[in-house]
Amino acid sequence: MKTVVIGLSGGVDSAVCAALLQKSGYRVVGVNLDAGFSPNAAKDAQAVADSQGFELIIVNTAARMQELVIDPFYAAYSCGQTPNPCISCNPTVKFPSLFDIADKYDGLVATGHYAVIEKVGLYKGVKGRDQSYMMYRLRREWLARLMFPLGRMQKTEVRRLAAEMGIPVANKPDSMDICFPVAQQPLTWDIYHENGKYLGKGEGVYTIGQRRGLGIASDGRIYVTKIDAAKGEITLGNIENVQNTTLNIQNVHWLIDTPTKPLECHCKIRHTGTETPALVHIEGDTAQIEFKAPVFAGAPGQSAVFYQTNQVLGGGIIV
């Protein structure tokens, strides 16, 4: 009987995922990654495991999270960047932890993410819930051993199954936010308008393209157009000045063979954004993206992810 190691968050998705795989004949081992931020998560995961009758291993990931995700997260913000912790957590903490355990069983790995793996490629999950953007940095060699059984399901279907299979967390609300508590950053900024006018002081973190929370009134909507961490200056301007037609990226990562010529694809530069046709000029682990239409607010630290129809090709981090 093949073993599959399942990341069990304590939520509905991973619970249904585990139950489905068990039903289809796998030996299921649940793994709850506990970084200490969600006191009930491990308890809920245990309840799920108990109700379905499989083993649960709880792994303390606090130290790895701190070192590989949280510290870099704050460091990036104080450099004026907009980090995406989920994108870095997946390949550095979450999936390595699961594969470590799977190796011991010579098994597979599964999670409740809404993405699809087919023919050793990564594809988008069901429309409206797709989480593939967060997964483009997975190691390519993992894909052959990885399953996302819920990738094509609707959430309502998942919840229905959960209720049907007697899963204790069937009605638990979705988690949406970052999984660790974010401390207020002791950063202060001088805020200027593009025309040079001084507008006031600001505190905390800012993102290119941000509009709300600026506390500054003007005749129209204004957005953060520039962040200069060295000088501690933020610049605001009109929406036309937050559009990009080209972006440079670094730490490029591929889930396909590295293209040898410029890549025609669709590119998404934020999780909730839309895809824009683009041409990617690749140079080693950096690349320049040439968009066919302007994109809104490319923020350093966020990822640009490349798609062809439903397949995730790779991506990189905006410079």
Add this chain to the structure above:
RNA sequence: UGGGCUGUAGCCAAGUCGGUAAGGCACCAGACUUUGACUCUGGCAUUCCGCAGGUUCGAGUCCUGCCAGCCCAA
């Protein structure tokens, strides 16, 4: 000091021949979302239009005085 202008919510700002306070921004709430914060929906002047009087059935809108700020002249 003489002449002129302005004073409407946190900011900007409409407000006509007097008729019972537009809009934008900010802010707040919600939707969306595996950090980004884009977008959308809703809320947001009832001791009220610098203050005090007056005219009028009725004044932000007319009249008088005062206060504050700005500009020009000195």
